[in-house]
Amino acid sequence: MDPALSGAELTALLGRGTSFHGKLYFTGRLRIDGQFQGEIRSDDVLVIGEGAEVTAEIDVSTVIVRGGVVSGNIRARNAIELYLPARVVGNLWSPSIFIDKGVKVEGSCTMAPVEPSKDPTKAPVSAA
Numbered sequence: 001m002d003p004a005l006s007g008a009e010l011t012a013l014l015g016r017g018t019s020f021h022g023k024l025y026f027t028g029r030l031r032i033d034g035q036f037q038g039e040i041r042s043d044d045v046l047v048i049g050e051g052a053e054v055t056a057e058i059d060v061s062t063v064i065v066r067g068g069v070v071s072g073n074i075r076a077r078n079a080i081e082l083y084l085p086a087r088v089v090g091n092l093w094s095p096s097i098f099i100d101k102g103v104k105v106e107g108s109c110t111m112a113p114v115e116p117s118k119d120p121t122k123a124p125v126s127a128a
Helices: none
Strands: 012-014 019-026 029-032 035-042 045-048 053-065 069-071 074-082 087-089 092-094 097-099 104-106 109-111
Touching: 035 045, 097 109
Parallel strands: 012 029, 019 035, 029 045, 035 053, 045 053, 053 069, 053 074, 069 087, 074 092, 074 097, 087 104, 092 109
Antiparallel strands: none
16 A cells, blocks of 8 residues: 555545646545646645646645645645655745655745645745
8 A cells, every 4th residue: 555545545536647727625635646737725635646747836734745746836734745756846835844865846945834824825935
């Protein structure tokens, strides 16, 4: 079993070969292995799998990126975990950030408490 899934059951899956554009709000644990473009918000866990292509402003409790490409800012109130072969183009905000050796990140990392935001696009953004 995938370590990103151990101990917790998936609530929803956007599998390979699927594409979604828009605003996504969810509860539970969501895994994206397909393409997503827009905005993602939750008080729970987002898992981005290998092969995923996510272009979004993300504001959730925890983000686990197991691979794929994420373009956009990530705000996580608990933790951000990036594992090889992930690639992130955007800024990271979380009190806990783990970046596996070899993961490519283009942007800034801020390790500090993150308050829930009604609009994560209003967070300070540095030129990357």
